[in-house]
Amino acid sequence: MDSLALVAIGSVVAAGICMGLGAIGPAIGEGMALARGLSSMAQQPDETNTIVKFMFVGMAMVESTAIYSFVLAMILLFANPFWNYFLEKAGQ
Amino acid sequence: MEITPDVIIYAQWGAFKVNATLVFTWGVMLLLTGFAGFVTRNLTASVDMNQRQNLLEILVDGLLSQIRDATGHDPERFLPLLGTLFIFIFTSNILSMIPGFQPPTGSLSTTTALALIVFFAVPWYGIREHGLANYLRGYIQPSPLMLPFNVMGEITRTFALAVRLFGNIMSGTMMGAILLVLAPLFLPVVMQLLGLLIGVVQAYIFAVLAGVFIAAGLESHTTAQQETQNAGSVPAKE
Numbered sequence: 477m478d479s480l481a482l483v484a485i486g487s488v489v490a491a492g493i494c495m496g497l498g499a500i501g502p503a504i505g506e507g508m509a510l511a512r513g514l515s516s517m518a519q520q521p522d523e524t525n526t527i528v529k530f531m532f533v534g535m536a537m538v539e540s541t542a543i544y545s546f547v548l549a550m551i552l553l554f555a556n557p558f559w560n561y562f563l564e565k566a567g568q
Numbered sequence: 569m570e571i572t573p574d575v576i577i578y579a580q581w582g583a584f585k586v587n588a589t590l591v592f593t594w595g596v597m598l599l600l601t602g603f604a605g606f607v608t609r610n611l612t613a614s615v616d617m618n619q620r621q622n623l624l625e626i627l628v629d630g631l632l633s634q635i636r637d638a639t640g641h642d643p644e645r646f647l648p649l650l651g652t653l654f655i656f657i658f659t660s661n662i663l664s665m666i667p668g669f670q671p672p673t674g675s676l677s678t679t680t681a682l683a684l685i686v687f688f689a690v691p692w693y694g695i696r697e698h699g700l701a702n703y704l705r706g707y708i709q710p711s712p713l714m715l716p717f718n719v720m721g722e723i724t725r726t727f728a729l730a731v732r733l734f735g736n737i738m739s740g741t742m743m744g745a746i747l748l749v750l751a752p753l754f755l756p757v758v759m760q761l762l763g764l765l766i767g768v769v770q771a772y773i774f775a776v777l778a779g780v781f782i783a784a785g786l787e788s789h790t791t792a793q794q795e796t797q798n799a800g801s802v803p804a805k806e
Contacts, residue, residue, distance in 0.1 A: 533776065536736075536769045540728070543735035550742060555571045 480562045487556050491549040498545020505538045572738065573670035574677060593672040596660050627655075638776045639783035646779060649689055653682060654775035661737060661767025665760055671767075674737040676730065683730035686778040687722070694785040706785070729777060736770045 513531040517524050570576060573588035580586065607620045617625075631651045635643035657673055664671035672678045694703040707718045740763035747756045 532769055533773055536766070536773050537732075540732040540735065543739055544731060546739050547731065547735040550571055550738070 480566055483556070483558050483562050487552045487559060491552040494545050494552070495549040498548075499542050502538050502542035506535050509535055509538065571742070572675045573672065574675050576670065588670045589672050589675040589678055592660070592670050593678060596656060596663065596672060600655060600659060634772075634776070635779055638779040639786075641783060641786065645693070646782060649685075650775045650779050653685075653778055654771055657682070657733065657774055658768065658771035661771055662764065664737065664741060664767065665764060671737050671741065673733055673770075674741050676734045679730040679734040682733070682774070683726045686729060686781060687726040689778070690722070690781050690785040693782050697786050703785075725781065729774065733770055733774055736766050740766055 509531060513527055517527050520527070573592065576588035577585050578587065578591060603620075604624070607624055611617075611621060628647070628651070631647060631654065632643045635646050635650055639646060660671045660673045663669050664674070691703060694706070697703075698706075707715050709718075740759070743759050744756050744763065747759055
């Protein structure tokens, strides 16, 4: 039970840290991309369609780094291999 | 709470399990092939075509122009592969709005399979274009020291392609499920709108990146060929 509680605490804390830290970088990056995109749209309104297209594509690629953190957090919370292992040990 | 549709099992014969990913993948495939067959049975070259043929013509034209933009090559060669990738991912992402539909792209097995197709398509097109020796020579550009980095780069970008699509779609469905528990009625609808946008953008990105990778596999070796042709005149980079 002790190890089980440790695994549970560790998993939840690690998931929170992972999601929190993993969201900072992409958020800053996307904010910068959005700022530059808006300023270039203000300069060149005719090119808005192209700018928006490439901005969204680039943003989605930046976003995927945050998504990696999210996937890791979800695995830690809902599909944790260590958790299942210790549950099996406790069941025996 | 299922993190992937792989764990929803409908039937099982021994080691072979029919899970939700398989079922919905075949469902999307049947839908697409059925629709395409239904439309292409009576194609016409005249102006008064039906709406379905018009839809497909717009789709193919748009795909061709996008592939030309992404690769810089003649798009006809890449249309079967990239177009199929785009349409399949797009359809399964869009259909995830239907309640009870588990998007097959929200499973890591599907996305890994699609990314592996891209992984092997790059040398396929490259070798057909330049021959085996010239293609392999592209790995030691600009110097043989870069060989492990080039190989690692190919593997990691394939992995990133798979995880990006899986993570985006899985996070969309998970967010929807979690919000449905916490705040039903309104918030999930907003998240689903966002999920629609993300699904379309991810399908587009997957196809465009596959095209970019294939084009890079074609490009890097043309420079290799030129360098071997005028090897005497070009000083080797240290």
